[in-house]
Amino acid sequence: MPTLAEMISSLEAAYPPELAESWDAVGLVCGDPAEEVDRVLICVDPVTATVDEAFALGAQLIVAHHPLLLRGVHGVAADTAKGRLVHRLIRGGIALYCAHTNADAASPGVSDALAEAIGLRVLRPLAPHPDGATGIGRIGELPEPEPFAAFVHRVADALPETEPGVVGAGDPDRLIRTVAVSGGAGDSYLDAVRVAGVDAYVTADLRHHPAGEHLEAGGPALVGVTHWASEWPWCEQASAVLRAAFAGNVEVHVSTRPTDPWTVRAGAKTGSGQKRLSVKGE
Template identity: 60%
Template sequence: MPTESSPAPPTLRQVGQVLDELYDPSWAADWDAVGLVCGDPDASIARVLFAVDPVGEVVEEAIAWSADLMVAHHPLFLRGVHGVAATTPKGTLVHRMLTRGIALHVCHTNADAAAPGVSDALAAALGLTELRPLDPRPDAPGLGTGRIGSLPRAERLDAFRDRVASALPPTAHGVRVAGDPDRSIATVAVCGGAGDSYLDLVRAVGVDAYVTADLRHHPASEAGQYPAAPALVDVAHWASEWPWLADAAGRLVRALAQRGTTVETRVSTTCTDPWTLHVPSAVPAAGHRDQEGNIH
């Protein structure tokens, strides 16, 4: 409860207005679904939980913390629906949130394009500086998907791999690398989330390494065939976007403070990466086993 000296909490409408200023819905891709998903705009908002995925485990975290609002990066609904009955997993989540008074707001590709946005947070976590968009928006300087930056000093790829692994939250996926471990890395492109659609652009800008998620076999294999191709560092999708949560929470609090109000925020630490186990191959990289188990 607010005291005489503390500001009254904002309404959901006021919080949504700030989020839309920070992450303009017009920046979202035309296929995306961003903004308010459920909740009463006139409801009072005291606690806001930030999370990558609006899934069951995170909803339970929000309930346990008595959150009034969840700000998620990934949409709950990307396709049109004709009902939200509690007969499907997503319908059940909507009912669970609404019966506990929890609203849901999504900032997805509009947060990817923002400055600072998702890729800025990933780049900062890796210690990159002198950032600029990888795929800039032609209508707005500074905005765009992905970032290009520089390390404080060049380092070997195997050391850069360790930098990435220590900067991001652990997952079963881990960090996969394609490239010569001795290669020198000084300039780096990053893209939070799935980024293999930018492989040609990354090669064209001439960076030493590219950090992103969801790299597929064929695009990664083909990219590595070009002369002077950048090293590829593939991380879990959830881990690549998680650093943005704290940045978004801080920006929301500061913007609300300028309006004379505030909220308490929390960043979800629940790992919602879908992969839960990883068993590395026991076969030495220099060979393979035949049907009799002999190494060649």
């Protein structure tokens, strides 16, 4: 069986730590690099649900996209939510490794996986690093143009189902061919999207004012998805890295537990897709 150190080496060849943003916290959170690993779980979020899943699988390693301890901490006491997870992992002999903005920027990386799921041919990064090959987000194109309404359904069909679903902002009949994507929160790249001149932009965590101002300024149509769903395709990409490196020696599982925090949706809709407000005096 390979050691944890060998598995980390393969992951860091695919997602070099030096690509991570300066504020990020990537790498090994807990675990002994000398220990052997024969079962791995890949997930977006290192939370109770995925830790439970790792225990149920008998995994010795969780590879997560999001860091568990992003901000500076002075302790991991077991009476805190994150501290409890660290204690459970260590007691259970499960290592935790996180690949975050280094996986976002790598080529291929998180946005490549999102683009592939949607059916795009990737052309270039949306916000490239100086080398031109790596960077945040991707710009790609569809095989054939299609109406925006159909494109929104394409995105919904490509990603895991979530309670909030997938929403679109733009003319339903607008033809879409070139598309920018950014896994995770992406409204900080709206200016780059406008400059790129694409027809649509797919990302998560779009806020009301930036999205509205973007559309008022004539920017590309927007497709909003949940943060978790936008990054989930990366799990299969990362699993392929380990399967290729340790074929026959390691079982690699992709988490099947949704960790999107939104679990309840309410609100009746009219044919226009908007709930009609009842105004006093009407």
